[in-house]
Amino acid sequence: MAATPRPRRSVLYMPGSNPRALAKARTLAADGLILDLEDAVAPDAKEEARRLVVAALAEGGYGGRELLLRVNGLATPWGQADLVAAATAGADAVLIPKVESADMVRQVEAALVAAGAPDSLALWCMIETPRGVLRVAEIAEASPRLAGLVMGTSDLAKDLHCAHTPDRQPLVTALGLTLLAARANGLAALDGVHLDLDDELGFEAACRQGRDFGFDGKTLIHPKTIAAANRVFAPSSLELDWSRRIIAAHAEAQAAGRGVVVVDGRLVEQLHVDNARRLVDLAARIGELDAAQAEAGR
CATH class of the missing domain: 3.20.20.60 (Phosphoenolpyruvate-binding domains)
Incomplete structure (x- = not known):
């Protein structure tokens, strides 16, 4: 499991x-x-x-x-x-x-x-x-x-x-x-x-x-x-901003048929995108948990 x-x-x-x-x-x-x-x-x-x-x-x-x-x-x-x-x-x-x-x-x-x-x-x-x-x-x-x-x-x-x-x-x-x-x-x-x-x-x-x-x-x-x-x-606001940027840039590069993307002078590969998605998903789940806790506390 x-x-x-x-x-x-x-x-x-x-x-x-x-x-x-x-x-x-x-x-x-x-x-x-x-x-x-x-x-x-x-x-x-x-x-x-x-x-x-x-x-x-x-x-x-x-x-x-x-x-x-x-x-x-x-x-x-x-x-x-x-x-x-x-x-x-x-x-x-x-x-x-x-x-x-x-x-x-x-x-x-x-x-x-x-x-x-x-x-x-x-x-x-x-x-x-x-x-x-x-x-x-x-x-x-x-x-x-x-x-x-x-x-x-x-x-x-x-x-x-x-x-x-x-x-x-x-x-x-x-x-x-x-x-x-x-x-x-x-x-x-x-x-x-x-x-x-x-x-x-x-x-x-x-x-x-x-x-x-x-x-x-x-x-x-x-x-x-x-x-x-x-x-x-928790992922910081800077980490989340960077994560969303490289996810978007990588998706745009793939759509254009490019295998390599550079964001702010830094090479972005699939492994970086995978980690970025993990952080964005974690932030979303933290928001969901916060909402569930608030609802239970009412």
């Missing part, structure tokens, strides 16, 4: 044990939500969190936001029950934590199918351990349901014993390998979280770095970071 071309600039983790947060998420401008049953939920609150998330999904009202349900791992006491609930809860996808092999993905898929999951239910994988990074190429090919990979940079940094530096150089190899695996298989790719909520400049720098690497968006831990992520990962 290749990733659908939808906005994923900002994807916010929401603790499944917090009913106020689950309700508040319906009003936030995030492109997507990760309704979390794993790290954000204490062991003694796992079952109640599952019930709350299933109820929130049944109630709906999330206005076109992409909804990922992060379950606990199959090896935990809660994993199997999470998957049974997630199979028919109505989320867009199930997010599997700490994936370290293709077999882990297939086991989760089998459990979901056995519980009645529809064909439309996608799988996403967290890449957050050294073994997961080393096996990310095989993980990305594990299932036709797979739609995206999510970097878990906090857990990965812990396991690597590396520092959280502003330039994120200790994580560049893992970020690059994960992005390569995603793009080789037509999957979406989300960058990891930024932990210092008071470091606004550092957060924007991390977003720009993730965008420049090629990630579709950033996972977030607080609503106050949504606006910056949406701004950085």
Whole structure:
């Protein structure tokens, strides 16, 4: 299941044990939500969190936001029950934590199918351990349901014993390998979280770095970071203007039987037009999502 071309600039983790947060998420401008049953939920609150998330999904009202349900791992006491609930809860996808092999993905898929999951239910994988990074190429090919990979940079940094530096150089190899695996298989790719909520400049720098690497968006831990992520990962007005110009110029050249077109002294080839169309399409889909969110908020 290749990733659908939808906005994923900002994807916010929401603790499944917090009913106020689950309700508040319906009003936030995030492109997507990760309704979390794993790290954000204490062991003694796992079952109640599952019930709350299933109820929130049944109630709906999330206005076109992409909804990922992060379950606990199959090896935990809660994993199997999470998957049974997630199979028919109505989320867009199930997010599997700490994936370290293709077999882990297939086991989760089998459990979901056995519980009645529809064909439309996608799988996403967290890449957050050294073994997961080393096996990310095989993980990305594990299932036709797979739609995206999510970097878990906090857990990965812990396991690597590396520092959280502003330039994120200790994580560049893992970020690059994960992005390569995603793009080789037509999957979406989300960058990891930024932990210092008071470091606004550092957060924007991390977003720009993730965008420049090629990630579709950033996972977030607080609503106050949504606006910056949406701004950085969206096509700029200059990018859109240039994209529309070269699309038009290339079409005009083709109609005239010319194979080469130059715009403002720059050679424009089909690959540039393909990327331009991607940006224009993304901007249109952002507009559609904004409209859906506004309609849901009325």
